[in-house]
Amino acid sequence: DAEPASEFPExxxxxxxxxxxxxxFFEKRDTIVFAATHQMFGRELFFLDHRTRDVQLVADINSDxxxxxxxxxxxxxxxxxxxxxxxxxxxHGAELWSTDGTQENTHILRDIFAGQAGSGPAExxxxxxxxxxxxDDGTHGIELWSTDGTTDGTRMVKDIAxxxxxxxxxxxx
Numbered sequence: 001d002a003e004p005a006s007e008f009p010e011x012x013x014x015x016x017x018x019x020x021x022x023x024x025f026f027e028k029r030d031t032i033v034f035a036a037t038h039q040m041f042g043r044e045l046f047f048l049d050h051r052t053r054d055v056q057l058v059a060d061i062n063s064d065x066x067x068x069x070x071x072x073x074x075x076x077x078x079x080x081x082x083x084x085x086x087x088x089x090x091x092h093g094a095e096l097w098s099t100d101g102t103q104e105n106t107h108i109l110r111d112i113f114a115g116q117a118g119s120g121p122a123e124x125x126x127x128x129x130x131x132x133x134x135x136d137d138g139t140h141g142i143e144l145w146s147t148d149g150t151t152d153g154t155r156m157v158k159d160i161a162x163x164x165x166x167x168x169x170x171x172x173x
Contacts, residue, residue: 011036011046011055020046024076026083029101033058033083035073042069045076045085047101058099059106062089073097077124077131082149084109084131086121093118096133098149109147110154113138121145125171132157134168141165 011018018036026033032048038057045058061071071087072094078084081100088094092108093116099106112119112135119135120142129148136142140156142165147154160166 011038019043022074022076024078024083026078026101028078028081028083031101033076033078033101035076037070043072044070045073045087045099045106058101059103061087061097061106064090075122075124075133077126079126079129079131079149084124084147084149086124088118091116094120096121096124096135096147096154109149110151112136112145112154123169123171127171132171134171136165142167144168 018038020034020036023032023034029047032050034046035043036046037043041057041060042062044060047056047058062069071089073085073087075086076083082098085097086094087097092111095111095118096109097107098109117138119137121133121135124131124133130146132144132146134142135145137156140159141161143159144157145155146157
């Protein structure tokens with residue numbers, strides 16, 4: 001018996017799975033965005049055009065294969081003009097990134113915790129025109145942050161627990 005043809009192209013060719021996860025619809029590009037593992041690029045961000053069935057790597061964010069070939073994108077959150085997500089690279093650690101779906105416009109939004117440690121943004125939640133999340137800037141601990149999708153518009157909302165982490169969690173939009 002012949003196996004049925006795949007409805008979508010494979011990201012990871014061969015017997016291993018690309019393990020697609022964290023799927024979200026990005027209206028601006030009319031595409032589905034997901035994290036998947038590719039044999040050459042590692043775990044990165046991909047777009048699927050649901051009309052043409054074309055799968056495209058957005059960007060090879062963590063391309064230093066000698067240390068870790070994957071950026072482990074997660075927390076994908078669609079805004080009207082950008083898709084925000086958390087990704088890791090050698091220079092910044094886990095930080096907040098932005099893309100419009102093109103490689104040239106995929107970039108770190110803000111290096112919240114300067115250096116390789118990373119701020120570990122989590123629980124990205126769209127509320128109104130902004131995305132709220134928790135992050136650690138290395139000075140104030142884990143606090144509430146927000147972004148309008150721009151570098152200048154990414155800021156700590158308030159240092160809630162002075163000299164400690166307030167560790168906000170379980171956000172809802």
